[in-house]
Amino acid sequence: MDRSSTYTDVKNNLTTLNQKLREQLTKDHYFRAAAALGMIDANGSIVFDREDAAAALTELAVHEPVSADEAFRSEASSTLKLTPSEKKALDAYKDSYTSLFRISSLSVGQGTAVLQDLLHRDQPEITVMDLRLSRFLTEGLLLFTRIITVDGLTVTAGPDFMFPSNIDQFLLHRGKKIAKKSSHADSGVRNFAAFNELHKTDGIRIVYKS
Known part of the structure; x- marks a missing residue:
């Protein structure tokens, strides 16, 4: 497989993996990430103040230690229907x-x-x-x-x-x-x-x- 095809496969696997990981996030995960980003207002609600705020919130919730610890990854690996390529990508995120x-x-x-x-x-x-x-x-x-x-x-x-x-x-x-x-x-x-x-x-x- 050439590098261009490998690139396409890797990016596609990362996309589908992240879609599945988002399914594992709870309200608590989102609020912990929002607190770290200063996105919770005085009423205790998450506030999106710009177009890409949701993407930033999800990235932090899924891949940083506010929720993405070994327990989170282990649960995702065991409960989600991940392909071998997606499992490989999940392991790679540990070193990202x-x-x-x-x-x-x-x-x-x-x-x-x-x-x-x-x-x-x-x-x-x-x-x-x-x-x-x-x-x-x-x-x-x-x-x-x-x-x-x-x-x-x-x-x-x-x-x-x-x-x-x-x-x-x-x-x-x-x-x-x-x-x-x-x-x-x-x-x-x-x-x-x-x-x-x-x-x-x-x-x-x-x-x-x-």
Whole structure:
């Protein structure tokens, strides 16, 4: 199977897996995620203040420790009718992570993007296969996203929080301050909440058109 076909299969499996995982979420899962994102109003209701807020809430609820612990994954694996490929993707999510990246270079022909991790500068640049990034975005843009490797192929997953190329130092400084205000024990949850908040005020909205 060529890389393009593998990419299509991986993305399709991630999509169907996430649809099934959402079926496992309870009201408590959503409210824990909403609390981490500051989305609960004075009346105790979850408030969606922008178009992609629901996607951010679901991503946090499904894949970060507010609910996505080993018990959650184990229950999902045993109760949901997952295909072998979906089970492999579920296992891969254990090693997935989010961070703020700079798009160092793009290759339309290869459908790849080279990303520099700005939160972990000691890490080498990574090459991800992402047809949307390579075709529709520009080098230098900043991107907060999830990285996951399935079947030897590294791709992005979940919502993309895009930012202008020239505000990296501002984002790192403000993101650190916002994350420190969170009482959540997990740094991944704190960072996700911080960059979700920054995307509301300083992000750019990307519309992918075929």
